Amino acid sequence: MIRAIVTDIEGTTSSIDFVKDVLFPYAREKLPAFVETHADQPEVQHWLHEAAREAGLVSASRQEIIDLLTRWIDEDRKATPLKALQGLIWADGYASGEFKGHVYPEVAENLQKWKKQGIHLYVYSSGSVAAQKLLFGHSEAGDLTPLFSGYFDTEVGGKREVDSYRRIAAAIGIPAGQILFLSDIVQELDAAAAAGLQTVQLLRPTTDATANQHEQVGDFNEISVG
Structure with missing residues (x-):
């Protein structure tokens, strides 16, 4: 779950x-x-x-x-x-207003759906927490920041380091096995999986779609959280 x-x-x-x-x-x-x-x-x-x-x-x-x-x-x-x-x-x-934060078309709808299901949503990006809030606060889909419970950046550790995901799980306060990490980068997913998190790789147009140990989906519509 x-x-x-x-x-x-x-x-x-x-x-x-x-x-x-x-x-x-x-x-x-x-x-x-x-x-x-x-x-x-x-x-x-x-x-x-x-x-x-x-x-x-x-x-x-x-x-x-x-x-x-x-x-x-x-x-x-x-x-x-x-x-x-x-x-x-x-x-x-x-x-x-020189630009708005880009989000793929199906992202906002699925984030809202998961939030209504009682799932806690977090961001982990190499961009600073302030930059993350700006992108989602001024997104093409409107202000999405109320959907998120927290944000993590490289101050918690590098995204390809296993300990980073252990720290995130500890900060969230939920067992690692009940946390799903979404990324397009295999090495990040590998580190998250080594820390005990569940993982899904997004196959966006720029993603290396080579088969690996992680579940792969084309977009957020294909992600199952049941």
Whole structure:
């Protein structure tokens, strides 16, 4: 019996193209001016220091930090400081209506159905919790944030690490065997399964559909939680 569902975002609820073709370029374009104009804000200052620390920079100019973050964007680096800063930048884009969060057509309906069935819904993505809330709060299907009971990002651990899923199960407070993890990435599903979670792989257009140990479905309509 499934009592909780933890879902990935990119390639699962939402198109990878939206992230790579809309969100990443927007953050890259806006980042230099954002750092220059917000560097004195405590939250931004904290993440700039964390970025420098992670890069091993004892002292760095503001431009060096901007160059570092830009390079990380180009490398698709899963660095928590970068993800946090991207989330702050994206907040402006969502608020101004420059874009809305993409979700596949059947996602919202199924999330609402599962919520009504009493299943607790969570998100686990390499994007920051703030960025997750922005995407679902300003989605093409409206504000979906009331459907979720919680959010997890890389502060809980890497998505291909078994211990990350153990920590998530402990935080949710439901036995791992009663939690279903949804993702398009086999290595993430492998880690979740090793932690005792049930798993389903979403075969979106960008997914490697090679057969593996995980149940595979084309979209959320095919997921059975009974």
